[in-house]
Amino acid sequence: MKVYFAGSIRGGRQDAELYRKVIAVLKEKHQVLTEHVGDLSLSTVEDKGDKAIYEQDTAWLRECDVVVAECTQVSLGVGYELAYAEAQGKKVHIFYRPQETQLFAMLTGNKRFHIHRYADESEILAQVRNI
Numbered sequence: 001m002k003v004y005f006a007g008s009i010r011g012g013r014q015d016a017e018l019y020r021k022v023i024a025v026l027k028e029k030h031q032v033l034t035e036h037v038g039d040l041s042l043s044t045v046e047d048k049g050d051k052a053i054y055e056q057d058t059a060w061l062r063e064c065d066v067v068v069a070e071c072t073q074v075s076l077g078v079g080y081e082l083a084y085a086e087a088q089g090k091k092v093h094i095f096y097r098p099q100e101t102q103l104f105a106m107l108t109g110n111k112r113f114h115i116h117r118y119a120d121e122s123e124i125l126a127q128v129r130n131i
């Protein structure tokens with residue numbers, strides 16, 4: 001499948017190393033369209049231009065088969081992507097660590113989203129292997 005992985009960039013890069021590992025697991029079976037989200041050297045300031053980022057990412061959201069989002073680190077960009085994916089009728093998996101954040105009702109209350117709670121890295125990697 002073509003996977004759109006969503007994770008915080010300008011919202012904060014505290015989990016960037018985890019995103020990299022999740023993407024590596026996804027790549028064992030799937031094509032990941034957004035590998036840059038797990039790039040530890042990714043700049044959070046505009047380089048290729050925000051318009052280009054928006055146009056590329058929304059094109060990938062239309063192209064993908066499934067969206068996988070890690071939402072522990074709050075990101076408006078990821079929230080926007082989730083709503084865009086829902087409007088496109090895409091399957092959406094959302095992962096978060098409940099011990100660190102109370103996820104938003106607009107996500108956990110949406111029965112079209114598949115919500116996965118996990119405690120640590122080994123748990124999310126095992127869950128992602130089942131996608």
Ligand SMILES: O=c1[nH]c(=O)n([C@H]2C[C@H](O)[C@@H](COP(=O)(O)O)O2)cc1CO
Nearest residue numbers: 006007008009010011053075076077078
């Ligand atoms: O440089 C970027 N490249 C990019 O692809 N994005 C997309 C992919 C991420 O899943 C999401 C992160 O949003 P934010 O930057 O608001 O945390 O937005 C976001 C940015 C920066 O906002």
